[in-house]
Amino acid sequence: MLVSVASAPNPGRINEDFAVVSPETVVLLDGAGLPSGMDTGCIHGVPWFVRTLGTNISKHAIERPAALTECLADAIESTAQLHAGTCDLGNPMTPTSTVAIARARGGTFEWLVLADSTIVIRSDGLDAISDHRVSEVTSRQRAEMATDLEHLEERKRRIALAFAQRQLMNTDGGYWVAATDPSAAVWSLTGETPLPTVRAAAVLSDGAARAVDDFAVMGWPEFMSRLEADGPYNVIDHTRELERSDPQRRCWPRTKCHDDATAVLMQRELEGPIGRR
Numbered sequence: 001m002l003v004s005v006a007s008a009p010n011p012g013r014i015n016e017d018f019a020v021v022s023p024e025t026v027v028l029l030d031g032a033g034l035p036s037g038m039d040t041g042c043i044h045g046v047p048w049f050v051r052t053l054g055t056n057i058s059k060h061a062i063e064r065p066a067a068l069t070e071c072l073a074d075a076i077e078s079t080a081q082l083h084a085g086t087c088d089l090g091n092p093m094t095p096t097s098t099v100a101i102a103r104a105r106g107g108t109f110e111w112l113v114l115a116d117s118t119i120v121i122r123s124d125g126l127d128a129i130s131d132h133r134v135s136e137v138t139s140r141q142r143a144e145m146a147t148d149l150e151h152l153e154e155r156k157r158r159i160a161l162a163f164a165q166r167q168l169m170n171t172d173g174g175y176w177v178a179a180t181d182p183s184a185a186v187w188s189l190t191g192e193t194p195l196p197t198v199r200a201a202a203v204l205s206d207g208a209a210r211a212v213d214d215f216a217v218m219g220w221p222e223f224m225s226r227l228e229a230d231g232p233y234n235v236i237d238h239t240r241e242l243e244r245s246d247p248q249r250r251c252w253p254r255t256k257c258h259d260d261a262t263a264v265l266m267q268r269e270l271e272g273p274i275g276r277r
Contacts, residue, residue, distance in 0.1 A: 001104055002269055006232035008094070008240070010207075017205045017262040018050040020058035023241055026264050028096040029057045030117055030205040032177070035158045041091025043140065045081060049095035053079045053178060068101050068112040073185035078179045085273045089180045092166040096179040098131075099188070100203050102266060110165040114188040115177040116206040118213070120220055122228075123197040128220045130213065131189050133175035137168050158255065200228055201266040207259030208232075210239050216251045217242065230261035 001023055009015035016031035031046035042049065056079050060071035080089055088094070098115035111119045111129060118130040141164045142149070147156045168174030176187035202224060206213065212223050227235050243258050245251075 002267045003263045003264065005262070006236050008236050009260050010256060010258045014047055015260050016046045016050060017207070017260040018054040019262050019264055020054050021264060022062060025058065025061050025103045026101065026203045026266060027054050027061060028117060028203045028262055028264060029054045030101045030260065030262070032096045033095060034162055035155055038093055038159065038162065040084065040089065040093045040095055041088030042095050043086055046095045050091055050097050053097060057101065058101065061101055065105070068103065068110055069185045069188055069190060072099060072101070072112065072114070072188065073182035076178055076180070076185065077182040092169070093162070096169070096177045098205070099178050102201055102203050107199070108194050109193045109195045111192070112188045112190045114184065115175065118204045118209045120202040120204070120224055121193055122200045122224055123193050123196060125197055125220055126224065129189055129191070134177065137167055137175050141165060154260060180225055187274060199268055200224065202227055203261040203264040203266070207258060207261035208236055208239060208263040210259070211242060214254060215242055227263065227265055228267070232265050235263050236261045
């Protein structure tokens with residue numbers, strides 16, 4: 001397949017998204033940022049974690065015919081082993097990440113989504129696969145903690161919410177994310193589509209899906225049409241324009257004005273000379 005990718009950090013911050021792409025496989029991670037100064041128990045930090053885990057997932061998914069859940073579980077375990085001797089992996093604030101994997105293998109297009117990332121597939125119809133369990137937990141906690149949070153300044157409010165959210169991480173009734181426990185992989189959303197029917201697919205971090213998921217200024221059909229016509233960079237640039245139009249976050253309430261955004265477009269290979277379908 002033809003693969004194109006664009007990624008942009010939250011302006012002024014380090015990009016905690018990470019993507020590995022090949023003609024058949026895409027792996028996209030979105031590291032969970034925390035308020036500055038919080039102790040994670042890890043000396044390496046979120047960017048190291050997403051790079052290491054993403055590289056390990058890609059290696060397993062490309063080199064092995066195993067199910068994507070198995071590839072993810074083994075990658076989580078091997079990544080944990082790499083820093084178990086130097087870091088406190090029992091710390092509830094240990095680095096975590098969403099995971100989205102798309103793989104064309106044989107006659108099948110396989111996909112996996114864990115936590116707040118999205119895969120959109122254009123085949124005979126249009127299917128969007130999103131795992132919103134993290135945001136559902138956070139929204140519920142915001143409502144339950146509203147009175148306690150009301151008089152806190154923003155940084156302390158974010159710390160309180162982060163602690164509350166991590167209490168439900170990788171628990172039944174909570175949400176599932178890639179951290180140190182390989183069993184989280186079995187809670188991924190997974191599926192497959194006959195490869196000959198797949199015309200295009202998008203693999204998106206939540207920052208790249210904001211126009212649909214958070215701002216609701218378009219639906220997935222329009223998003224995919226824009227992505228296929230203009231490419232990943234232009235989709236992210238459009239998202240930045242929307243964010244800049246609402247700097248006080250009144251129109252679209254959100255924790256951060258901007259977010260890391262990564263978009264990967266997979267398309268069926270061109271037939272004949274370049275530029276002709």
